[in-house]
Amino acid sequence: MIVKIHPSWALIKNTSWKSITSFGSEDEEQNKRTLGRGCLFYLVMVCNVKIDYFPQILSPSYVFFSTFASFYNMITATHNPAVIYKGLKLFFSAVIPLEPLSLTTAEFKKVIYKKFRGTTNISAKLLTELCRVAIHCPFTSIRADAIKLVGIFLDKFQWLDRFDLTRILLTRNEDAGVLSFIVSYFKDKIDEILREPRSPGYHHFIRNTQMAEVLDMIFELDEGSETDIMSCYDRLMSALNLLRFLFIRDKNNETLIWNRAPAIEKLFIAPLITAINISRMHMKEEVRKANSKKPEEQLTSMKIGGVPLMSMDKERRIQIVNSAIFRFDMMQSVCSRTQQLIDDKSKS
Numbered sequence: 001m002i003v004k005i006h007p008s009w010a011l012i013k014n015t016s017w018k019s020i021t022s023f024g025s026e027d028e029e030q031n032k033r034t035l036g037r038g039c040l041f042y043l044v045m046v047c048n049v050k051i052d053y054f055p056q057i058l059s060p061s062y063v064f065f066s067t068f069a070s071f072y073n074m075i076t077a078t079h080n081p082a083v084i085y086k087g088l089k090l091f092f093s094a095v096i097p098l099e100p101l102s103l104t105t106a107e108f109k110k111v112i113y114k115k116f117r118g119t120t121n122i123s124a125k126l127l128t129e130l131c132r133v134a135i136h137c138p139f140t141s142i143r144a145d146a147i148k149l150v151g152i153f154l155d156k157f158q159w160l161d162r163f164d165l166t167r168i169l170l171t172r173n174e175d176a177g178v179l180s181f182i183v184s185y186f187k188d189k190i191d192e193i194l195r196e197p198r199s200p201g202y203h204h205f206i207r208n209t210q211m212a213e214v215l216d217m218i219f220e221l222d223e224g225s226e227t228d229i230m231s232c233y234d235r236l237m238s239a240l241n242l243l244r245f246l247f248i249r250d251k252n253n254e255t256l257i258w259n260r261a262p263a264i265e266k267l268f269i270a271p272l273i274t275a276i277n278i279s280r281m282h283m284k285e286e287v288r289k290a291n292s293k294k295p296e297e298q299l300t301s302m303k304i305g306g307v308p309l310m311s312m313d314k315e316r317r318i319q320i321v322n323s324a325i326f327r328f329d330m331m332q333s334v335c336s337r338t339q340q341l342i343d344d345k346s347k348s
Contacts, residue, residue, distance in 0.1 A: 085139075272335060280329075
């Protein structure tokens with residue numbers, strides 16, 4: 001197959017090249033051919049096999065959309081880590097040459113959507129699948145590549161589409177680690193906008209009519225003061241860092257964050273502090289149990305990071321619990337500093 005790669009590029013010169021970019025068929029043989037072409041693209045674009053025969057006059061956009069069907073199916077149509085790995089590497093190779101702010105969802109509708117049956121937002125679906133890989137793939141390196149590509153892909157879209165896709169990801173994900181990444185990305189984009197000079201179309205992001213909805217999703221405690229802090233620690237810390245950042249940097253209230261400060265203080269900060277105190281008390285009780293000399297008092301059903309404390313020896317158990325208490329102290333410190341910003345603003 002490798003020795004015959006270079007004639008494949010002759011497809012560019014005739015209409016049969018279009019078959020390389022077609023996908024969405026339910027036919028199993030067609031899906032196999034799409035995955036096969038993906039492996040061919042992977043060998044050429046990632047491994048540089050016969051790269052000298054790859055046409056150098058093709059625009060990055062053309063290469064991206066021509067290979068989209070292949071890396072999309074490699075990432076989404078299988079749970080095989082080896083295939084997903086190749087799909088991620090091919091995706092990376094195709095998306096990196098694109099200029100920031102060069103993609104729009106309208107362009108996807110024109111070039112891709114009409115060829116994909118049953119999916120109205122293929123870019124959002126791909127991002128969602130990347131998050132799935134980042135959560136469920138058993139290999140750390142593949143998970144890291146997947147979540148990294150979420151940010152890289154989002155950066156290729158114009159500001160309005162970046163905002164909409166970020167909002168969609170916030171609504172479709174429940175994993176604390178992924179949500180933490182998305183919230184941090186959202187914070188970084190606002191920071192980028194607040195720096196001068198501002199890139200064209202920035203107002204579609206920072207002054208979006210759905211900004212209030214997004215902020216409400218980020219600064220939300222589903223269970224109020226009963227929230228399990230440990231299970232969503234990463235997401236909550238990212239949300240707190242974003243909140244403090246907005247209070248400090250958004251001096252002109254472009255995100256209207258100060259308009260929502262009273263509600264955030266009441267519905268987010270106050271119950272979060274209560275939840276932290278409750279969680280800290282639980283952890284101190286776990287320390288007491290671990291230090292008890294009575295076997296019946298050492299029993300516990302608590303898990304941290306999905307690992308039962310009872311499966312650990314005493315020293316490890318105390319170390320893990322004390323680490324959790326330290327993290328609670330860090331979170332409460334950020335809460336206090338954020339609350340101080342609100343108090344200072346109300347006095348001015």
